[in-house]
Amino acid sequence: MTARTAILLNALALYGLAAVLLMGFGFQVMRRELPCPLCLLQRVAFVALAVGPILNIRFGPRPRHYAMSLLAAVVGFGIALRQVMLHIMPGDPGYGTAIFGLHYYSWAAIIFAAAIALIAIVMLFERQFEIMIAAQRPPAFAVAAVWLMIVITAANAAATFLECGLDVCPDNPVRYEMLQGGR
Amino acid sequence: MDQAILFTLFLAAMLAAWLGPRLLAATLFAVALALTVADYFHHATDALKLSF
Numbered sequence: 001m002t003a004r005t006a007i008l009l010n011a012l013a014l015y016g017l018a019a020v021l022l023m024g025f026g027f028q029v030m031r032r033e034l035p036c037p038l039c040l041l042q043r044v045a046f047v048a049l050a051v052g053p054i055l056n057i058r059f060g061p062r063p064r065h066y067a068m069s070l071l072a073a074v075v076g077f078g079i080a081l082r083q084v085m086l087h088i089m090p091g092d093p094g095y096g097t098a099i100f101g102l103h104y105y106s107w108a109a110i111i112f113a114a115a116i117a118l119i120a121i122v123m124l125f126e127r128q129f130e131i132m133i134a135a136q137r138p139p140a141f142a143v144a145a146v147w148l149m150i151v152i153t154a155a156n157a158a159a160t161f162l163e164c165g166l167d168v169c170p171d172n173p174v175r176y177e178m179l180q181g182g183r
Numbered sequence: 184m185d186q187a188i189l190f191t192l193f194l195a196a197m198l199a200a201w202l203g204p205r206l207l208a209a210t211l212f213a214v215a216l217a218l219t220v221a222d223y224f225h226h227a228t229d230a231l232k233l234s235f
Binding site: 037038040041043044045047048050051054055058059064068071072075078079082085086088089146149150153154156157158160161164165166167168169171 | 184185186187189190191193194196197198200201205208209212215216219220222223225226227229231232233
């Protein structure tokens, strides 16, 4: 795998993360399902997962960048697993709407576990680390992925501030604290 | 509020990764990830009714 191929894969990963975050946003806006603190923390971990690929796209693939993503994926997996355990008992309705039979946190656990495996697989291909291509301009496809993630992260920060206001987010949020009249 | 701060810190890490020095991006990332773990422990207080 060349560095250029690795950069394209990193850009694809950013598009995948953007899709996961947009799906959460879609449920929040269209179905009026406000994310709980653990749900928000999983979104934070998805955002954290994106920093490594952005560094790879700008500076070229390096093991340290992948290690950052691995750490973020491990943290995200731990948070998602905690929420799965909270709702694992028979008869528990879970939190929020199920997507293809699984709740967002269950999908999050699967995606974080898959991310750990995929990053490890990509790191097996050492040719990507041999030639530094930081001086080259990244392709437009990758640049667009980076800016998409930056915009989605800013939108999540704003939406979370509207939801929680200046206090700690409640365990079962029912309204946007910063919007008068709720929701 | 706590998660909004975390999103903002990671946003800053992303902007540093894309526009600024690599060391600043890595530092912001490390601080934000440590705070994420701390915030997780702050919220993960319910007892799990499970036995392993």
